[in-house]
Amino acid sequence: AQTVTQSQPEMSVQEAETVTLSCTYDTSESNYYLFWYKQPPSRQMILVIRQEAYKQQNATENRFSVNFQKAAKSFSLKISDSQLGDTAMYFCAFMKGGSNYKLTFGKGTLLTVNP
Amino acid sequence: SAVISQKPSRDICQRGTSLTIQCQVDSQVTMMFWYRQQPGQSLTLIATANQGSEATYESGFVIDKFPISRPNLTFSTLTVSNMSPEDSSIYLCSVSRTQGSGNTIYFGEGSWLTVV
Structure with missing residues (x-):
């Protein structure tokens, strides 16, 4: 069975600064996907970024990028130029391939962006 | 991406009653998924709904409590039966879409149920 660990229950950052959220996972699979989802107070789950395990290049979506370390089973999310609208719960998720x-x-x- | 609409978005329900949540997708999908998010918790998969066959339930979830229908390729319903306060949760519908060489999971807006 797969497990996903986010060791930081809460974080805060000043507006315009950069913050990194940590995620580690455990799996014996070789083919899988990793995701970061954002859940603002509206409760909708919004896809932030996706990484395919076979790709060595780190995924990037505008201000959001990941540091994918496959050997270490680590998948951190970096948010650059943080904005007030980035305040939300962030969930790391794993999905097997196939x-x-x-x-x-x-x-x-829980990430809070402070003005 | 995917446009996924859920109804109701929010409801307050009486103990012992049942409520049906609807999920409509903007285009045909083979599989639809139902997740539960209890207060302050992460998401847990309830079941996978395939059109034309019985839903597949995860460990800890049973059809009598969470019956699911999947009448066509764009629609599904989840019923929460004989509700108790422990069923107070956000229920989310999701679908898989092919993106590039793989798949991505998209979620609806969620249905926030409070059982009193």
Whole structure:
């Protein structure tokens, strides 16, 4: 079974600064995907970024980037130029490759961006 | 991406009653998924709904408590039966979409149920 660990229950950052959220996972699979989702107070789960395990290049989406360390089973999210609208719960999630689409989530990190 | 609509977005329910949540997707999908998020917790998969077959339930979830329908490729319902306060949760519908060489999971807005 897969496990996903987010060791930071809460973090805060000043507006315009950079913050990194940590995520580690445990799996014996070689083909898998990793995701970061954002859940603002509206409660909707919004996809932030996706990484395919076979790709060595780190995924980037505008101000969001990941540091994917496959050997270390680490998948951290870096948010640059933090904005007030980035305040949300952030969940790291794992999905096996193939036809199994089940997501395994970490417990989440509450990020607060301060003005 | 995917446009996924859920109804109701929020409801307050009486103990012992049942409520059906609807999920509508903007285009056809093979599989739809139902997740539960209890207060202050992460998401847990309840079941996978395939069109034309019985839903597949995860450990700890049973059909009598969470019956699911999947009448076509764009729609599914989840019923929470005989509700108790422990069922107070956000229930989220999700779908898989092919993106590049793999798949990505997208979520609806969620249905926030409070059982009193």
